[in-house]
Amino acid sequence: MLKSIIRKEILSHFLSYRFSIITALSTLLILVSIFVMYRDYCLALENYEILDSTSEGAAAVIPPTPLSIFAKGLDENLCRAYAESLGRISASSKQQSVNDIFKLFTVPDLLYIIKVILSLCAMLFAFDMISGEKEAGTLRQSLSGSLGRPILITGKWIGGFTSLILPFFIAVLLGTIFVTLLPMVQMSVENWAKLGLFLLSAVIYLAVFFSLGLLISCLTHESSSSLVVSLFAWTILVFLIPNLGNILARQFVEVPTVQQLELRRRHIAMGAWIEFTRQGEGTPESEALLARARSEGDQVTEDYRNRFDRLVTLSQNITRVSPTAAFTFLATDLMGTGISEERRLKQAVVQYLSGSGDEEERDRPSFSYQRTSCREVLGRGGLNNLLILVLFDLLFFAATYVVFLRYDVR
Amino acid sequence: MIELKELTKRYEDGILALDHVSYTIQPGEIFCLLGANGAGKTTTVNILLDFIQPTSGSAFLNGHDCNKFPLEAKKYVSYVSENVQLYGMFTARQNLRFFAELGGKKGLKNQDLDNVMRSVGLPEKALTMRLKNYSKGMRQKLGIAIALIKDPPAIIMDEPTSGLDPRSANEFLDQLRKLRERGKAILMTTHDIFRAKQIADRVGIMKQGRLVAVRKRDEFKHADLEQIYLREMEAAETAP
Numbered sequence: 074m075l076k077s078i079i080r081k082e083i084l085s086h087f088l089s090y091r092f093s094i095i096t097a098l099s100t101l102l103i104l105v106s107i108f109v110m111y112r113d114y115c116l117a118l119e120n121y122e123i124l125d126s127t128s129e130g131a132a133a134v135i136p137p138t139p140l141s142i143f144a145k146g147l148d149e150n151l152c153r154a155y156a157e158s159l160g161r162i163s164a165s166s167k168q169q170s171v172n173d174i175f176k177l178f179t180v181p182d183l184l185y186i187i188k189v190i191l192s193l194c195a196m197l198f199a200f201d202m203i204s205g206e207k208e209a210g211t212l213r214q215s216l217s218g219s220l221g222r223p224i225l226i227t228g229k230w231i232g233g234f235t236s237l238i239l240p241f242f243i244a245v246l247l248g249t250i251f252v253t254l255l256p257m258v259q260m261s262v263e264n265w266a267k268l269g270l271f272l273l274s275a276v277i278y279l280a281v282f283f284s285l286g287l288l289i290s291c292l293t294h295e296s297s298s299s300l301v302v303s304l305f306a307w308t309i310l311v312f313l314i315p316n317l318g319n320i321l322a323r324q325f326v327e328v329p330t331v332q333q334l335e336l337r338r339r340h341i342a343m344g345a346w347i348e349f350t351r352q353g354e355g356t357p358e359s360e361a362l363l364a365r366a367r368s369e370g371d372q373v374t375e376d377y378r379n380r381f382d383r384l385v386t387l388s389q390n391i392t393r394v395s396p397t398a399a400f401t402f403l404a405t406d407l408m409g410t411g412i413s414e415e416r417r418l419k420q421a422v423v424q425y426l427s428g429s430g431d432e433e434e435r436d437r438p439s440f441s442y443q444r445t446s447c448r449e450v451l452g453r454g455g456l457n458n459l460l461i462l463v464l465f466d467l468l469f470f471a472a473t474y475v476v477f478l479r480y481d482v483r
Numbered sequence: 484m485i486e487l488k489e490l491t492k493r494y495e496d497g498i499l500a501l502d503h504v505s506y507t508i509q510p511g512e513i514f515c516l517l518g519a520n521g522a523g524k525t526t527t528v529n530i531l532l533d534f535i536q537p538t539s540g541s542a543f544l545n546g547h548d549c550n551k552f553p554l555e556a557k558k559y560v561s562y563v564s565e566n567v568q569l570y571g572m573f574t575a576r577q578n579l580r581f582f583a584e585l586g587g588k589k590g591l592k593n594q595d596l597d598n599v600m601r602s603v604g605l606p607e608k609a610l611t612m613r614l615k616n617y618s619k620g621m622r623q624k625l626g627i628a629i630a631l632i633k634d635p636p637a638i639i640m641d642e643p644t645s646g647l648d649p650r651s652a653n654e655f656l657d658q659l660r661k662l663r664e665r666g667k668a669i670l671m672t673t674h675d676i677f678r679a680k681q682i683a684d685r686v687g688i689m690k691q692g693r694l695v696a697v698r699k700r701d702e703f704k705h706a707d708l709e710q711i712y713l714r715e716m717e718a719a720e721t722a723p
Contacts, residue, residue, distance in 0.1 A: 077584035081570075088572040210568025217532050217562035218585045218633070219554045483534050 074220055075228045082232025086198070095194045096240035102190060103244040106181045107251055110142040115257050117141070117152055124154045132156040133422045133440035138409045139258045140267060144184035146410030151418055157426040183248070184404050187275045188397050191241060192282040193307055198237045199286025200303040201296035202229055203477065208296055212482050226287075226477045230470065234283050238276060245272060266447045267407045274407070277462045278400040282307070284469035291476040311397045318392030326384040334377050341369045385412060393458070396465045403458035409444035413453055418442060484510060485531070485560075485637050485668050489540035492526050492692075500526040502692040503540065508668045510636060513659060515679035516672045517712055518689035524672035526692075528641045531670070532562060544637050558587070559635045565642035567626030571615035575600060575625055578614055579632060586633035596632070603628045604654055620651030627658045638662060640671040644678050656682050680708040688715045 086092045117137035124134045132154040141148040153164040179185055206212035215225065249268070252258055260268075286303050293299040329337075345366030352359045389412070392398035405411030425440050445453070485508040492501040501523045508514040516524045529535045531542050533553035542549040547556035569578040579596050583589075597610050603624045614622065623643060630638050644652045652675075659682055662669060673679055679686055680703060688696040688711075696715040703711055 074585060077581060081581050084577070085570060085572060209571075210564065210566060211570060213534070213564065214562070214568055214582070215585060216534070217557065217560075217639075218582070219557040219587070220585050221554055481534075483529060 075224050075231075078220075078225060078228025079232040079235070082202075082229055083236050086233065086236035091197065092236060092240075095197070096244075099186070099191060099194065099240060100244040100247070102181075102186050103183060103241075103248050104251065106183055106186055107142060107248040110145065110180075110182050111252070111255055111258070113145070114139060114142050117148070118257060121152055133425050133442075135418065135440070135442045135444075138264075138444060139252075139260055140264055140271075140408040141182075141410050142252065142258070143182060143268065143271065144404045144408040144410055145180045145182045146184070146405035146408060147412065147415050148410040151410065151415055155419075155422040155426065183245075184401065184408075187278065188400055188404075189311055191275075191279055192311060192397065195237055195279045195282035196286035196289075196303045196307050198233055199283045200290055200299040202233055202287055203290040203480065204293045204299045205290070205296040207294060207480075207482060216482055222478050222480075223474065226291075226474055230284070230287060230473070233287070234280060237279065237283060241275075241279070263446060267409070267450075270447060271404050271407050274400060274403050274459055274462065277459070277466060278396060281396045281462060281465040281469060282310075284466055284473060285310075288469050288473040288476065291473050291480055294481070310395045314395035315392045315398045315401070318394075318398065319388045321391050322384055322388040326380060326387055328380045328384050329377060334373065337373050338370050341366055341373065382416070393461055396462055399458045399461040399465075403455055403462070406445070406450045406453075406455050406458075407447065413450075414445055417445060484508065484543075484545055485514075485639070485670050486543040486546075487527070487540070488543070490527070490530060490537055490542055491539045492523075492530065492535065493538045499692050501530075501537070501540075504689075504692070504694045505540075506687060506694065506697060508637075508670055510666045510668050511663055512684045513663055513669045513671060513682055515683035515686045516670065516689060517674070517676060517679055517686055518672075519674075519716075521691070522689035523692040524689055525641060528562075528639055528670075528672060531560070531639055533557065560637045560639055561586070561630035561633050561635050563623070563626040563630055563638065563640040563643050565645050566619065567622040567629075569614050569622065569625065572613060574611050574613055575605065575617070576610055578625065579628055582629045583632045586629075586635075588632055591632075599628045599632050600625070603631065603658055618651075620647055620654070623647060623651070623655055624658070627655070627662075630662070636666070637668045638670070640669065642673055643671060644673060644675050652678060676709050676712055688712055690716055 114137055121134065121136045124132070125136075133156075134154040135152060137148050137152050150164075155164050157163075179189075201208075203212065206215075216222065253260070285306060286299075289302045289306065290296075290299045293302060345362055348362050349359050352362065389398070389402060393402070402411060406413050421442050422440070451459070487507075488505050490501050490504045491499075493499050500521075504523070504527065506514070516527065518524050526535070527542075530537050531544065531549050533549055533556070536550055541551075544556040545559035547559065549556045570581070573581070576593060576596050579600065580591060583591055583596070600610050601607075605621060605624050605628070609617070609621055614625075617625070626643070644655055647655060656678060659669065659671075663684075671679075671683075684700050686698050686703065686708065687694050688698075695718070696711075698708075698711060
């Protein structure tokens, strides 16, 4: 019976206009996205080559990753040229001009398509699977026989989700073939593994929204109500919680602005300078004074970094209440364009630029940086994000199952 | 065989929909349940199909308790609703195959499905037509085809002739007679006294959840069933 239900679900989706429209739309979007993001990647690569050849070891700069085609994340930040100036590390903004349109609108990468558009498609696939059948009377007809409700709901889930995932995979497959044919993209085995894991997490992520849509369908008795509630839930999970998380975290962790930080550092430096000129150059007291001022400045910077890291960590933890946030963190970390990657890179840059001591800039070995491997990503919290998504899946499906067992089919 | 024993249903809002209703429908018998809206006809059907639980009493299909062992009991029944609702985007054949598989009939050939559909009077061109293009009469016939292909001993019909034109209703009754000849126990709820008189072996008259009268065919064959119905309803009203 399960097979019959699955087959029927797939067939009924395939015959619907909704399926044709969603399939055409997602295929077109995915292919266009890959093409647009490839052009962006090529520009980023060109910029990197210019920066790399002109910096002559004075700056730390890394090439963009080809995986940024799929999830751009913070790749623009990561690919800036970091240099040391007056004892401070600053990032050049030269490379930020790759495509300013992306700053006005959302970057149309595969990550965006999955987390926003396909998650909506998942809910649009599921919202009337139960309430719509109740309205049509087919649910009553199906359950009038010896068909158990657990089999029906499981079959509906499998059949409906297969119908959703199939066009997605076809579109991604076409996109991936397209990427492999592109001359500027060189994908390593590690990158393929990361892409594979990214797609797997995308499937788990879409299953969350599909299960939620099915749950809402079981909680309502009219498809119009299901649609309204589904859209409301989708808006909260995809837009509201991820944006509110940061605002909420700021209520608990106070982080000074960059201007305030700069002012404090300047204040320390000015105080030290006045004292220094009063005591005179070359005295042991003045040397100690300079050392103390430097240490105080470093402490202020360190305090700022710690607070900022705490804020980011708290924001991440709060926003993980939304599967969209958990998926975004996981996907960008996997693609090497996430927050963890940026932190790791900054540490490497600080180590590189401040650890060179009195070496002449031109004698300094060029900066080399390996992005986080697939295994490291999973070890550093990626697995937690994946488990959060799986937990959402289980939670929503279990709730759907329980609610459907008591669903009034009359 | 369909059997109801002291079946009672009181809804959460306090309304008594069924009040100690008992009757048995034997194989090869058509039992028509008559009554106004809210008399308890559909509640009876809903309990038999395990869509709701009775407050007390039991309902049995082929000896299996409908509410304690619903999946086992429903192996022995087919259901034809007032508006046979099937999948509009599927063809008649696809619908029939799906519901046959739910009824445990697997591996049926197209020929088998077509033969059943022909036997209920569906025209040749309708066999591969999408259901969204079917008329109500054609859908009801397909509902009978679904009941036939499962071939259970009992069939429950909830207002099956409602909204049918006279010709379609007559064709439908012909199909019922064939089912009776094949030994099916048929429970049919209806408002249509005229059709009930034409087809029923027994009629049950319900009022406010109570089965106020049961009349055999001999008792209404040459009488005005409408008068009997109205008389019984009046008597039930004045009864203590």
